[in-house]
Amino acid sequence: MLIEFEVGNYLSFAEPVALSMLAAKALKDSPDNIRQNPIVGGVLTSAAIYGANASGKSNFFKAVRFARSMILGSSKDTQADEPISVVPFKLAEEYGDKPSHFQFVFGVGSEVYRYGFDADSSQIHKEWLFLVKKRSEVNLFLREFQDITITKAFSEGKGLEPRTRRNALFLSVAAQFNGEIAGRIVEWAWQLTVLSLSLGATGTRRIPVLRDEELKGALLHMLKQADLGISGLKVEELEFEDAFGSTEITDLDREKLTAAFGGPKLLTIKAMHTKYRAGQPCGHVEMDFDSEESLGTKLFLSLGELILKGLRDGATLFADELDTSLHPLLVLALVRLFHSHETNNLGAQLIFSTHDTNILSYGGLRRDQVWFMEKKQCQDTDLYSLAEVKQSTGKVRKDASYEKDYLRGRYGAIPYLGDLQNLWEGAAVGKTDKTK
Numbered sequence: 001m002l003i004e005f006e007v008g009n010y011l012s013f014a015e016p017v018a019l020s021m022l023a024a025k026a027l028k029d030s031p032d033n034i035r036q037n038p039i040v041g042g043v044l045t046s047a048a049i050y051g052a053n054a055s056g057k058s059n060f061f062k063a064v065r066f067a068r069s070m071i072l073g074s075s076k077d078t079q080a081d082e083p084i085s086v087v088p089f090k091l092a093e094e095y096g097d098k099p100s101h102f103q104f105v106f107g108v109g110s111e112v113y114r115y116g117f118d119a120d121s122s123q124i125h126k127e128w129l130f131l132v133k134k135r136s137e138v139n140l141f142l143r144e145f146q147d148i149t150i151t152k153a154f155s156e157g158k159g160l161e162p163r164t165r166r167n168a169l170f171l172s173v174a175a176q177f178n179g180e181i182a183g184r185i186v187e188w189a190w191q192l193t194v195l196s197l198s199l200g201a202t203g204t205r206r207i208p209v210l211r212d213e214e215l216k217g218a219l220l221h222m223l224k225q226a227d228l229g230i231s232g233l234k235v236e237e238l239e240f241e242d243a244f245g246s247t248e249i250t251d252l253d254r255e256k257l258t259a260a261f262g263g264p265k266l267l268t269i270k271a272m273h274t275k276y277r278a279g280q281p282c283g284h285v286e287m288d289f290d291s292e293e294s295l296g297t298k299l300f301l302s303l304g305e306l307i308l309k310g311l312r313d314g315a316t317l318f319a320d321e322l323d324t325s326l327h328p329l330l331v332l333a334l335v336r337l338f339h340s341h342e343t344n345n346l347g348a349q350l351i352f353s354t355h356d357t358n359i360l361s362y363g364g365l366r367r368d369q370v371w372f373m374e375k376k377q378c379q380d381t382d383l384y385s386l387a388e389v390k391q392s393t394g395k396v397r398k399d400a401s402y403e404k405d406y407l408r409g410r411y412g413a414i415p416y417l418g419d420l421q422n423l424w425e426g427a428a429v430g431k432t433d434k435t436k
Contacts, residue, residue, distance in 0.1 A: 008101035011059040014380035035347040049353040051373035052415035056381030057353040066195040067102040075172035125165040189314035195239035196326040199274040232272035296325040314346030322352035372413035
């Protein structure tokens, strides 16, 4: 489980900010939203992030995606002279020469680790790994540029220092050489899923869960319960040659296609809808999922695949703009899946951004599950939870009207709109006199 993610000097983040999934001990409500970790205690299974447009929400998800990609691929996907695709905060001069900062705290089985790194576009400045105990931490390795200090607790890293390029993570190198601890951490990173629903639906041909009969059945049940009018799914497989009209596909192209489409063949999916005669059911009709179903239905299928797989595996899912093209009641139903012990018995987590304020009233979220992002004076992003908000009467009470108070601006993180009524007057002022 993810316990905390911290980012600094990256895109709109200047000073480090952290999203914590630790349950606040002072809050006693909604205990079903918590799973217990033997080291750190209660960990939350969901978190909602609110904020105005351009406040930095998408940048937070980009930061998670970047840090994950470095862990998974920096030792093998980059060359010695290839730059690191990190972007520091650009709106203040003092941050241009500083490295960007990323850190995860997470649980793997019965262990908890704190791992992070600082990097600029040319090299890794620092890298660290600690094993977290109840009252202390055990240092596994520390890195300062190319000077790597390894302790006995991380003996799997001995001898790998010269194999670590300046633009690659030592952890990634250790995992590539079958290090046990490093391998467990990389496997955890593989289970992190980061998606942006604003980019549109994933084509159904790319949904490998439909090859898994157990998950396919659960996904069909989810589609039926969502009242989308779908009574069944008809899934067929096409050879790549038939799908792309090619007489011959090279082994390399076949390998790339298999990776892209989640299997050795391409899927075609038909949605089964009930057909009627004189108002009475009389059979079924097939509709092509990609071309005939709505964007919301396709998004729900794509998201449903990831949620079901995450719930089954106990994974952590990051979803930017979860409410894109989905009805508010569907969004509420998806969030509640992560709170229920019946559907989420392995501690899967959903961390999402949204503009849907209904969740504040009906999502059953604790105050430490609601987070806000807003721009500070220098246009850098601040991040804080509802549990941290202080008002004139003290901290926010659990019986407060979160939705109304948020929209009234009492928690910040909303747009402060100017006067849009004089739109055309503003346009006239901006005109240029071309006769001069």
